Amino acid sequence: MGKGLVLIVNKWDLVEKNSSTMSEYKREIAGSFKTLGHYPLMFISALTHQRVSSVLDVAWNVYEARRKRINTKILNEWLAKTIAAHPAPSIQGKSIKLKFITQVHAEPPVFAIFCNYPKLISTSYQRYLENELYNQFNFSGVPVKLSFRNN
Numbered sequence: 001m002g003k004g005l006v007l008i009v010n011k012w013d014l015v016e017k018n019s020s021t022m023s024e025y026k027r028e029i030a031g032s033f034k035t036l037g038h039y040p041l042m043f044i045s046a047l048t049h050q051r052v053s054s055v056l057d058v059a060w061n062v063y064e065a066r067r068k069r070i071n072t073k074i075l076n077e078w079l080a081k082t083i084a085a086h087p088a089p090s091i092q093g094k095s096i097k098l099k100f101i102t103q104v105h106a107e108p109p110v111f112a113i114f115c116n117y118p119k120l121i122s123t124s125y126q127r128y129l130e131n132e133l134y135n136q137f138n139f140s141g142v143p144v145k146l147s148f149r150n151n
Contacts, residue, residue: 002108004062004141005039008055013045038134039141062141066107070137075101075111082132091120099151110145118148 007029015021022043030037040058044051079101088096098115111133115121126146133144 002143002145004059004066004108005036006055006058006062006141007036007039007041009041009043010046012043012050013048038131038139058141065139066109066142068109068137068139069106070103070109072100072102075103078132078136079113082129086128088115088125089122091117091122094120096120104147108143108145109139110147112147112149114149114151116150118150121148 009025009029015025025043026041029041040062042051042055042058044055046052079098083098088098090096094117096115096117098113101111101113104110104112113129126148129146130144133139133146
């Protein structure tokens with residue numbers, strides 16, 4: 001639906017914990033729900049008020065990330081570095097050239113990437129580009145959409 005998301009696990013006061021309990025739960029949740037890897041995950045207790053005050057801060061950060069606009073020049077510099085690190089694979093004997101990128105919409109962020117064969121971009125390469133966008137521009141909690149277009 002294009003909305004921001006913060007995953008909140010309540011009743012954290014009832015869990016028997018040691019120093020690695022939270023990281024174990026995070027790994028288990030990330031393994032079970034792979035598509036939610038770029039969304040903030042918080043463990044709170046409404047009863048003891050543990051981390052409750054930080055929920056709105058995290059939600060606000062997601063809201064700001066959802067409204068974020070990135071300059072086309074910065075995006076194209078990022079695209080050049082990303083392609084240099086891992087070029088798009090050739091498919092059906094055709095070399096795919098990603099030429100430039102621009103942000104065409106905010107709330108949620110949508111990016112148009114212009115290339116010579118948009119229908120031949122593999123799903124795995126699309127995920128690679130999405131992951132790199134998340135990592136470089138901190139879109140934590142926000143679904144990022146890519147639109148491949150012919151130029």
